[in-house]
Amino acid sequence: xxxxxxxxxxxxxxLGMLCIFLVNFVFGVNNDELVMENTExxxxxxxxxxxxxxxxxxxxxxxxxxxxxLRFFDACNTDQSSIRINEIALNAFKSEILSKQGNWLVxxxxxxxxxxxxxxxxxxxxxxxxxxxxxxxWPSKDKIINGYKNxxxxxKNVEKSIYHFNSLICFLKQLREENTEFFENNGLSLFxxxxxxxxxxxxxxxxxxxxxxxxxLIILLLMPLQ
Numbered sequence: 131x132x133x134x135x136x137x138x139x140x141x142x143x144x145l146g147m148l149c150i151f152l153v154n155f156v157f158g159v160n161n162d163e164l165v166m167e168n169t170e171x172x173x174x175x176x177x178x179x180x181x182x183x184x185x186x187x188x189x190x191x192x193x194x195x196x197x198x199x200l201r202f203f204d205a206c207n208t209d210q211s212s213i214r215i216n217e218i219a220l221n222a223f224k225s226e227i228l229s230k231q232g233n234w235l236v237x238x239x240x241x242x243x244x245x246x247x248x249x250x251x252x253x254x255x256x257x258x259x260x261x262x263x264x265x266x267x268w269p270s271k272d273k274i275i276n277g278y279k280n281x282x283x284x285x286k287n288v289e290k291s292i293y294h295f296n297s298l299i300c301f302l303k304q305l306r307e308e309n310t311e312f313f314e315n316n317g318l319s320l321f322x323x324x325x326x327x328x329x330x331x332x333x334x335x336x337x338x339x340x341x342x343x344x345x346x347l348i349i350l351l352l353m354p355l356q
Contacts, residue, residue: 131356134289135227138179140158143335147161155173160185160291170206170208171206171207171256172204172205172206172256172261173206173253173255173256173262174202174203174204174205174226174227174263174264174265175187175202175203175204175205175206175248175249175252175264175265175267176200176202176203176223176264176265176266176298177184177190177200177201177203177213177217177245177266177267177268178194178195178199178200178201178269178294179191179195179201179267179269180193180194180269181191187215187350188203188215188217189245190245190269191269191285192269192270192273192287193269193287194257194269194290194291194294195291195294196239198294198297198299199213200250200294200297201217202218202219202222202223203215203216203217203218204218204226205249205252206253207249207250207253210250211250213249213250213253215306218252222309224305227264227305227308228305228312230262231315231316232261232262233261233262233263233316233317233318233319234261234316234317235253235254235255235259235261235263235319235320235321236263236264236266236318236319236321237255237265237266237321238266238268238295238320238322238323238326238329239251239252239265239266239267239270239323239324239326240242240270240323240325240326241271241280241281241284241325242270242271242280242284243270243271244271245267247269247271248265248267248270251264251265251304252264252265255321266298266321268287268288268291268294268326268329269284269287269291270284270285270287270325285325285328288328288329288332289332291335292329292332292333292338293331295329296333296338299333299340300340305318306318
């Protein structure tokens with residue numbers, strides 16, 4: 131790893147730590163008081179990972195769908211280390227959002243997360259901050275490689291899946307515009323953690339940001355330094 135790559139890797143690690151601090155600050159949570167309740171946590175998941183198998187349980191590989199495909203799931207944790215998911219249609223996904231009162235947080239995780247780990251991270255956010263959560267679970271963890279090699283692969287996966295992410299943003303924009311009364315009382319926020327911020331950077335570079343700045347309140351805008 132050359133000096134430039136090493137510094138870039140360190141920047142994203144620092145971003146991860148800053149994200150944790152700032153989310154706690156925004157929601158007024160004291161780290162000393164954080165306690166994960168051992169109860170079932172339900173949330174929604176969107177993914178562009180390649181589906182390896184759907185039976186007996188869904189499993190994914192660390193690759194981006196080469197087609198314009200997003201899969202939607204409702205999910206819950208069965209304990210603090212395992213999950214249960216059920217694939218649902220887009221209309222059912224919409225209905226799930228509009229049937230739950232309270233603020234919604236779209237969580238884009240960082241590097242080195244399997245599908246299950248991404249969902250469990252969403253469960254932690256749901257339990258700690260008492261918000262409804264949608265996880266965008268993108269391919270960021272290879273089974274064989276780790277460290278900077280995995281990080282490099284993840285960056286390429288972000289670039290490959292930017293149009294999937296844009297589809298999600300456009301879907302949320304339309305959902306909000308068509309349900310103004312619901313979203314007057316229920317917030318919709320975007321939380322990009324560490325390497326997840328690269329999605330936003332790429333959208334800006336490609337001029338793909340929505341025209342309406344009020345689409346989503348971005349509570350954390352920690353951009354990679356490059």
